[in-house]
Amino acid sequence: MAKKTIADVDVSGKAVLIRVDFNVPLDGDKITDDLRIRMALPTIQSVLDRGGRVILMSHLGRPEGKGVEPEFSLKPAATRLSELLSRPIEFATDTVGSDAVSKVQALSNGGVLLLENVRFNAGEDEKKLKKATGQSSDPAYVNTLASFGDVYCNDAFGTCHRPENASMCSVPKAMTGKLKVMGFLVEKEVQYLEGAVSNPARPFVAILGGKKVSDKIGVIENLLPKCDQILIGGAMAYTFALAKGLKIGKSYAKAEDVPLAQKLLVEGAAKIVLPIDNNAFDNFVWDTYSADPSKTKVFPFGELPGNFEGLDIGPATTQRYVGIVKSAKTVIWNGPMGAFELPPFDAGTRAVAQAIADSSAISIIGGGDSAAAIEQMGFANKVTHLSTGGGASLELLEGSKFETLAILDDK
Numbered sequence: 001m002a003k004k005t006i007a008d009v010d011v012s013g014k015a016v017l018i019r020v021d022f023n024v025p026l027d028g029d030k031i032t033d034d035l036r037i038r039m040a041l042p043t044i045q046s047v048l049d050r051g052g053r054v055i056l057m058s059h060l061g062r063p064e065g066k067g068v069e070p071e072f073s074l075k076p077a078a079t080r081l082s083e084l085l086s087r088p089i090e091f092a093t094d095t096v097g098s099d100a101v102s103k104v105q106a107l108s109n110g111g112v113l114l115l116e117n118v119r120f121n122a123g124e125d126e127k128k129l130k131k132a133t134g135q136s137s138d139p140a141y142v143n144t145l146a147s148f149g150d151v152y153c154n155d156a157f158g159t160c161h162r163p164e165n166a167s168m169c170s171v172p173k174a175m176t177g178k179l180k181v182m183g184f185l186v187e188k189e190v191q192y193l194e195g196a197v198s199n200p201a202r203p204f205v206a207i208l209g210g211k212k213v214s215d216k217i218g219v220i221e222n223l224l225p226k227c228d229q230i231l232i233g234g235a236m237a238y239t240f241a242l243a244k245g246l247k248i249g250k251s252y253a254k255a256e257d258v259p260l261a262q263k264l265l266v267e268g269a270a271k272i273v274l275p276i277d278n279n280a281f282d283n284f285v286w287d288t289y290s291a292d293p294s295k296t297k298v299f300p301f302g303e304l305p306g307n308f309e310g311l312d313i314g315p316a317t318t319q320r321y322v323g324i325v326k327s328a329k330t331v332i333w334n335g336p337m338g339a340f341e342l343p344p345f346d347a348g349t350r351a352v353a354q355a356i357a358d359s360s361a362i363s364i365i366g367g368g369d370s371a372a373a374i375e376q377m378g379f380a381n382k383v384t385h386l387s388t389g390g391g392a393s394l395e396l397l398e399g400s401k402f403e404t405l406a407i408l409d410d411k
């Protein structure tokens with residue numbers, strides 16, 4: 001059943017406790033990519049425009065849960081949010097301590113308060129808490145957060161696959177008798193990642209890359225019956241090459257995933273498309289790599305000799321994949337086509353990104369590296385949907401249902 005969204009709530013005069021995912025990449029105190037903050041703006045703005053007040057909670061990174069660690073502070077996110085909303089933002093230096101409590105009480109309608117990183121509290125990660133203390137939740141932490149809002153709103157798509165985070169499940173569950181809804185970002189993510197897949201415009205093409213077959217196995221299995229073709233790139237392709245008994249030189253592959261790859265090649269024989277060539281590097285070492293044309297060579301797929309490591313799809317594969325993207329009506333992309341951090345091995349990823357940007361197909365880009373690549377290349381506004389969740393988008397594409405959404409109110 002469809003879930004209520006923030007649009008279904010009369011928020012006038014109410015305190016809306018919004019779980020956002022402001023887990024943004026930082027370089028010192030500089031935010032290097034503010035996509036997740038920008039994507040949360042429609043929900044925040046909608047509450048403010050309708051006379052409500054907003055209390056935001058989020059995590060950032062993986063602090064230990066033992067108090068403040070300055071490098072994981074959400075202060076830079078508060079500064080950025082204030083710039084984006086063109087209004088001052090209140091920031092609490094704790095999550096459920098005296099600063100948070102007094103700032104929640106003082107907040108008036110039209111105001112925004114961001115609480116400090118929820119993961120500074122041992123009560124946030126309930127899996128860790130259980131391991132350390134045997135307690136399945138921290139009632140003082142949960143109930144204090146729950147008391148901050150008249151309405152709970154989940155707009156933290158990037159964390160939706162993590163029900164063990166108290167702010168995602170235990171807190172809304174503790175808000176008995178209060179409305180619990182999703183925000184516009186979560187609504188949009190679910191609409192695209194579930195909707196486009198269940199009823200796609202055809203041809204429907206999935207492009208999967210990155211490192212591990214085992215990470216994407218669920219996605220391949222779920223998409224196989226639904227899509228028309230699955231293009232494989234990135235290091236993942238070499239596990240498939242091994243499964244076919246081909247030569248991969250020193251390329252990254254997971255021997256333990258070979259049986260899985262063999263099974264998929266049988267099930268998906270008509271749909272799985274493997275590379276036909278690869279760009280490789282002689283004696284590759286990640287930490288000391290520097291581009292060197294004399295050590296870089298293209299080989300047919302599965303014919304990589306001795307010390308060569310395949311690091312990108314080759315030009316013939318790139319041309320083939322670009323052609324398939326051009327004729328597609330729906331494209332889903334998750335995972336780079338090569339080690340795109342190391343030119344010239346970014347070429348395949350760039351070409352695929354460009355083809356998706358140029359196409360009029362419905363395009364859905366999974367979070368993580370492929371979303372970062374699309375952003376870096378300046379194509380963010382040329383795709384239909386750029387997901388803010390890496391793990392969460394993969395899980396939705398696998399067909400998983402999220403408890404963090406199931407607990408929200410039905411329409």
Ligand code: AMP
Binds near residue numbers: 209212215252311
């Ligand atoms: P994933 O997190 O599984 O999407 O993997 C992304 C990572 O895979 C990126 O850091 C890429 O550099 C890396 N990657 C992609 N293709 C290759 C390759 N052929 N060899 C080594 N690393 C690769």
